[in-house]
Amino acid sequence: MTRRLSIGFLGGGLVTQAIHLPVLAGMRDAWQVGKVMDVDAEVARIVAERCGAAPCAAAAEVLEDPSIDVVAICSPNACHAEQAIAACHAGKRGVLCEKPLATTLQEAQAIAAAAAVSGTKILVGTMHLYDPAFRAGLRAFQATRDVACYVKSAIYLPSNGHFIDLATEAVHPSTPPPAAAAMLNGEEQRQRIRQTILGLAIHHIPLLRRFYPAVGAVLEARRLPPFGYSLLLHNGDQIAELLAFMPGQWPPYWTFEAASERHSLTVRFPPSYVAAGSGHAQLDSATTTSAFHSPISGYEAQWRHMHDVLVNDAPQLESLDAAIDDLGFAIELAEQSAAMLEIAA
Amino acid sequence: MTTQYSVALAQDEADAGFQHIVLATLPNRFRIVSDGDADILVISATGDLKRQLAAIGPGTRALFVSAPGRLSAEAFKAIRERAGGRTIGLGLVAAFTDAAADWLRADSADSPGIVDVEAEVSSSDAGALRAALFEQLMLLDALAGRTTGLRMLTRTSGQAVAAVTLDSTWRGIRISARRNFRDRVALHTVSRSLRRQLTLTAHPHAEPAGMRICDAAGSRSPFPVYEGGQRRSWLDLHDALEGKRGFQDRLAAAARALELLRFE
Numbered sequence: 001m002t003r004r005l006s007i008g009f010l011g012g013g014l015v016t017q018a019i020h021l022p023v024l025a026g027m028r029d030a031w032q033v034g035k036v037m038d039v040d041a042e043v044a045r046i047v048a049e050r051c052g053a054a055p056c057a058a059a060a061e062v063l064e065d066p067s068i069d070v071v072a073i074c075s076p077n078a079c080h081a082e083q084a085i086a087a088c089h090a091g092k093r094g095v096l097c098e099k100p101l102a103t104t105l106q107e108a109q110a111i112a113a114a115a116a117v118s119g120t121k122i123l124v125g126t127m128h129l130y131d132p133a134f135r136a137g138l139r140a141f142q143a144t145r146d147v148a149c150y151v152k153s154a155i156y157l158p159s160n161g162h163f164i165d166l167a168t169e170a171v172h173p174s175t176p177p178p179a180a181a182a183m184l185n186g187e188e189q190r191q192r193i194r195q196t197i198l199g200l201a202i203h204h205i206p207l208l209r210r211f212y213p214a215v216g217a218v219l220e221a222r223r224l225p226p227f228g229y230s231l232l233l234h235n236g237d238q239i240a241e242l243l244a245f246m247p248g249q250w251p252p253y254w255t256f257e258a259a260s261e262r263h264s265l266t267v268r269f270p271p272s273y274v275a276a277g278s279g280h281a282q283l284d285s286a287t288t289t290s291a292f293h294s295p296i297s298g299y300e301a302q303w304r305h306m307h308d309v310l311v312n313d314a315p316q317l318e319s320l321d322a323a324i325d326d327l328g329f330a331i332e333l334a335e336q337s338a339a340m341l342e343i344a345a
Numbered sequence: 346m347t348t349q350y351s352v353a354l355a356q357d358e359a360d361a362g363f364q365h366i367v368l369a370t371l372p373n374r375f376r377i378v379s380d381g382d383a384d385i386l387v388i389s390a391t392g393d394l395k396r397q398l399a400a401i402g403p404g405t406r407a408l409f410v411s412a413p414g415r416l417s418a419e420a421f422k423a424i425r426e427r428a429g430g431r432t433i434g435l436g437l438v439a440a441f442t443d444a445a446a447d448w449l450r451a452d453s454a455d456s457p458g459i460v461d462v463e464a465e466v467s468s469s470d471a472g473a474l475r476a477a478l479f480e481q482l483m484l485l486d487a488l489a490g491r492t493t494g495l496r497m498l499t500r501t502s503g504q505a506v507a508a509v510t511l512d513s514t515w516r517g518i519r520i521s522a523r524r525n526f527r528d529r530v531a532l533h534t535v536s537r538s539l540r541r542q543l544t545l546t547a548h549p550h551a552e553p554a555g556m557r558i559c560d561a562a563g564s565r566s567p568f569p570v571y572e573g574g575q576r577r578s579w580l581d582l583h584d585a586l587e588g589k590r591g592f593q594d595r596l597a598a599a600a601r602a603l604e605l606l607r608f609e
Contacts, residue, residue: 149503150523154461156535219498220508222517224458230517232506234499239506241519243459245535250559253540261503261525264465286467286526 003311004032005093008062010083011074012038012047014160015098018167018273020072021051023299030307035062046171059083063090070094070306077198081107084122088114093310096302098125099202101327108324115320121309123316124323127298128256128269128279129206130305135317136292137265137281138210144285146260148211151240153204154255159247163273183344190338193223197334200227201242204256205333206318206326211258212240215329218336223344231337262286275299350406350586351378355389355397360411366550367575374583385434385582388424390415391472398427407432409582411575414479415472418603425596433592434582435599438530438547439484440574441554446487448567449541451558456514457534457541460485464522465529474505475606477522480530482509482602483595484543485520488532489513491598495605545574 007024009016016036024031033053038044044055059075062068063086071087073080073095081102087095088111095115101124102108115122128134141148164170184192216235223229228245254269264284270276278294278301296304308314352368352375354361364387368375375385382404388397390412401408408428413421413435425433441449462485464477482492490513498506504523511518515534528547534540544555553569584590 149501154533156540220519222458224517228458230459230519232498232519237501237503239499239501239504239521239523241461241521243461243535245459245537247537248535248540249538249561250540251564253559259465259523259525264525264527284527 004030005069005307005310006032006034006067007070007072008035008037008065008068009033009047009053009072009074010037010059010062010079011076012036012040012043012171013074014164014168014170014273016072016074017047017170018164019299020074020303021047022167022275023297023303024051027300027303027307031303034068035065037062043171059086063087063092068092069310070096073097077103081111084111085114088118088120091118092120094121094123094306096123096125096306100124100198100330101323103198105324105328105331108327112320112324121306121316122320122323123302123306123309123318124206124326125302126203126206126326127272127302128203128267129298129318130301131267131269131278131298132294132296132301133278133281133292134207134256134267134269134298135301136294137267137283140283140290140292141211141258141263141265144260144263146263147238148258148260149237149239150257150259151208151212151238152255152257153201153208153242153244154253154257155200155204155244155246156248156250156253157246157271158249158252160272163271167273167275186343189223189343190341192225193221193229193341194334194338196223196227196229196244197231197337198330200244200246201229201231201333202330204242205330206323207256208240208242209326209329212238215332215336218333218340220342221337221340222342229337231333233333270297347373348583348587349374349376350384350583351376352385352387352409353378353383353400355387355392355411357389357392357411360387360389360391363550363575364411367573367579370551370576371579371583375579384586385409387411390420394420394423398424401427401431405431407434407582407586409434409436409579411436412476413437413599413603414476416603418600418607421600421603425600432582432585433596434578434585435483435592435595436575436578437483438480438528438545438574439487440577440581441487442570442577445554445556445567445570449543449556449558450488451541452539454514455534455536455539456516457536457539458517459533459535460489460515460518461533461535462518462520463531464520465525465527466522467524467526467528469524474503474522474524477530478505478507478520478606479599479602481520481522481532482605483598484530484532485509485511485515485518486598486602489515492601492605497608547574550575
């Protein structure tokens with residue numbers, strides 16, 4: 001018989017509404033939502049009502065409730081570290097923290113220190129890293145013992161509203177994409193590229209780092225407003241490209257590739273928010289093609305894995321140290337890209 | 346009535362074998378001969394160029410350069426000079442029908458901010474990466490406009506990446522070539538309103554180009570054409586000999602591309 005664990009959400013916004021609650025609705029044997037906290041009392045009330053949970057307005061009501069096993073941190077980025085540390089101090093069994101884990105390495109290391117004392121299991125919500133097709137493709141590539149010489153992340157997406165509206169009925173309708181901003185000065189452009197890397201590229205930086213472990217040098221950095229970039233990295237014999245354009249007016253295209261001279265792994269992911277199963281991964285060589293797909297999405301895989309870790313004492317697929325190294329890579333990439341940025345006149 | 350032209354293949358065995366396969370699909374237009382003057386002389390970039398050019402005779406009406414990306418800028422110039430006024434065809438991976446090129450151009454006012462072109466090459470010889478970069482420059486010239494500049498961004502023993510500028514609305518162009526187990530060229534352009542995707546396989550010979558246009562209406566692909574770039578290149582040469590097309594723009598584009606790749 002599956003042991004049912006209880007979740008307390010910190011933040012009842014679109015990620016909670018459109019991603020986690022629909023996924024958890026299909027895992028009621030393993031999870032129940034005990035509390036939903038949001039600074040907007042109406043949001044907390046409506047979202048909690050949808051999943052049979054109790055609403056609350058303060059994080060402490062979630063953290064101090066002994067019936068809550070796992071805290072899901074879906075709050076603004078600036079709150080993540082403080083809330084994760086507080087969850088550890090409160091003795092919570094687990095934390096699922098939406099990306100980024102923290103905004104600085106110091107914050108991330110403080111989370112690690114707190115978790116080491118409390119034994120809290122921390123999982124960062126990078127859904128593609130847990131995507132079953134990606135993980136199968138990663139294992140298959142690793143089994144070749146090749147070293148990737150080329151890695152690419154390409155994220156071309158329409159506005160999130162397309163998919164949010166198909167995944168839930170949001171408490172507050174999703175806002176349309178922002179109008180083009182007035183011309184930004186150089187420092188504003190640099191700040192925007194940092195934000196875009198930590199907000200969008202962060203989805204694929206953990207995947208990238210499994211094949212391309214260190215940033216090396218950023219050779220070219222361009223910003224494509226409002227949420228796009230073109231980055232070229234080089235480290236020894238390895239080259240990496242990160243490309244993104246959002247929002248566009250075409251169907252989504254979200255892919256990750258890693259290639260050696262003998263093998264090429266390509267993973268095509270569905271868009272965010274919708275539970276459309278895993279990506280489709282394909283490992284090609286001169287003579288064979290292996291394909292991987294699962295009806296289980298990366299979102300569902302995260303929650304299944306968290307349950308397995310807490311109930312069956314399964315080892316974590318991705319350690320907190322690895323998540324901190326992923327964050328370090330992202331911060332360094334953001335800083336080097338800002339320094340190399342081609343400033344638009 | 347279709348005019349048939351005689352063809353003398355180059356001495357390069359690998360290339361000759363490939364051209365046999367391609368020309369076997371165009372029996373009304375071309376006939377391979379092994380002696381005497383031929384209408385068309387195949388020039389192989391990897392063979393003895395001096396000897397090949399010396400074989401141009403009074404009966405030679407045209408040259409077909411089978412792997413132009415492997416020539417130096419000087420060698421290409423020498424071929425054009427020795428050819429005199431004769432027609433010169435180029436064997437390109439990225440050769441399409443005019444209709445296919447028009448289809449792929451779609452919206453000529455489109456200004457992509459990302460133009461991601463990449464080539465994979467299975468050959469390990471020294472000129473293979475450069476030849477792949479050449480094919481990408483020719484592809485860009487055919488689809489978007491005249492190449493005005495190339496800046497090499499990074500180079501390893503197995504990869505090369507360069508930024509390219511064109512006389513067109515296309516921006517943010519990056520071309521790359523890397524060694525692996527297959528021969529393929531892929532292009533992806535991204536603007537707010539339009540995405541274009543193209544995949545070409547150098548081998549097998551008749552795999553259709555994968556083409557896709559994505560916009561607010563969704564995605565669409567044209568009816569596949571089971572014809573490789575080399576066959577299309579030979580058909581273009583036949584059209585040129587029949588006075589139905591000119592090659593000067595393409596030759597000028599090739600000369601520009603080889604000049605830009607001079608350092609490779």
